Amino acid sequence: MSWRDIERAMEEADVVLEVIDSRFPDITRSRKLEKMTKERGKNLVIAMNKVDLVPRDVAERWIWRISKEFPVVPVSARKRLGTMRLRRFLKRYSPAVVLIAGFPKVGKSSIINVLKGRHSASTSPVPRSPGYTKGFTKYRIEKGLYIIDSPGIIPPEGSGFEAVVRGGKADLVDMASSLILTASKISPGLLKRAYGVAEESPEEVLSAIARKRGFIFKSTGELNLSEAAKVLLEDFYRGKISFFMIPEKTP
Known part of the structure; x- marks a missing residue:
């Protein structure tokens, strides 16, 4: 629209x-x-x-x-x-x-x-x-x-994490990476608990999801991080993994 x-x-x-x-x-x-x-x-x-x-x-x-x-x-x-x-x-x-x-x-x-x-x-x-x-x-x-x-x-606008929250259309791995970096700052440990990773880096989290779900390219044996990114983003939109921001000025 x-x-x-x-x-x-x-x-x-x-x-x-x-x-x-x-x-x-x-x-x-x-x-x-x-x-x-x-x-x-x-x-x-x-x-x-x-x-x-x-x-x-x-x-x-x-x-x-x-x-x-x-x-x-x-x-x-x-x-x-x-x-x-x-x-x-x-x-x-x-x-x-x-x-x-x-x-x-x-x-x-x-x-x-x-x-x-x-x-x-x-x-x-x-x-x-x-x-x-x-x-x-x-x-x-x-x-x-x-x-x-x-x-x-409303047509999505913005970049990085803003684009993720507003449902923008961009490279899935880039969007998931922005989500991971923001989540690790705002809610440290959230992704470790959700996906059983030792380190909350984009590569670590997406690789863990890909291995667990069996997202592997048959021709090369490499992990399909795009499919893993799709799962992560869907988990975020559905509230399966969730964090929040607090307003700067409060009563």
Whole structure:
């Protein structure tokens, strides 16, 4: 999805729900999206997803900091924590259409599915008919409240660890290496415990994963580090290995 697609969807929305990762709120916030929302006079609410992956006091510090700018609702779509509170919060803007946006891998689709639930109803796909949204499908999640069923995927930007957190597309080994180096600084010992390695270096960690999973090129007998990198990144996105950042300024 391009920024133009997000703009089109935003034209149809009353509220923009920006989904961020509770482990890395600053990295997964999009200042460009927030600026666009303000300029268009839309309401912006931040859903701090994956809150189950950080200690409560850390989550509270981030909420305190971000809520100075925008309303924040902590949730875990995966564990269904805070999702009813999020629904009730969005009802404050009813009648309203909500666009859910954020970088890849922050859990937008999971939040859409939680909000839709089993009893949501698709609106008409016919132009100029009730519930029609240009190029998108709207779902009525309850009376007066709709969500656009097309997650606003913000184009990933940045490099190194930022690109990893934002779901960027780059060389898998390079991305995994950035993840390993950052994890070893922020949470020493995490990768040793997770993968049974003696040293938390990119080569050591990826080689250990490749050997354990049998990722070996048959023709040369060399380890397939790209496949190992893919496993590591997926473990990170799913929260199997998890670490977090703490805000610099706290109350």
